[in-house]
Amino acid sequence: MTSGFFALSMPWAGAVGWLSFQVAAAARVPVSQTASQGVIAAAVEEPAKLVPICLVAIIAPGRVRRLLIQDWLVLGVACGAGFTAVEEVARRLAYIVG
Numbered sequence: 001m002t003s004g005f006f007a008l009s010m011p012w013a014g015a016v017g018w019l020s021f022q023v024a025a026a027a028r029v030p031v032s033q034t035a036s037q038g039v040i041a042a043a044v045e046e047p048a049k050l051v052p053i054c055l056v057a058i059i060a061p062g063r064v065r066r067l068l069i070q071d072w073l074v075l076g077v078a079c080g081a082g083f084t085a086v087e088e089v090a091r092r093l094a095y096i097v098g
Helices: 002-026 034-049 051-059 061-065 069-097
Strands: none
Touching: 002 034, 002 051, 002 069, 034 051, 034 069, 051 061, 051 069
16 A cells, blocks of 8 residues: 555656646746745645545545554655655756756
8 A cells, every 4th residue: 555655646746746837827926936936835735745645535434444543654654755756856857957
C-alpha cells in the first residue's frame, strides 16, 4: 500500500503543479517570485497532497478503520516522497536545460 501511494503521488504531483500554475495565471502573479510560490504552495499544493489519502478513506472505508496512526503517518510520508521525487526531477531537468 505504501509503494502504491508513492507511485500514485508522482503523477498526482504533475496535476497539482499544473493546478498551481493555473491559480497563479488566474491571479496574474508570476510564479518566479518567492512570495507567490509560498502562497500558492500553502493554499494549493499542501491541501492537494491530502487528496490521495482522502480517496482511500472514501473508496475503502473498511480498510481505513483497521489502519493505525503509524499507518497514516507512513502513507503521508509516501505521498510527500512522491511529490518530492517529482519536484527534484523537475528542478534538476530545469538546471540541466538551462
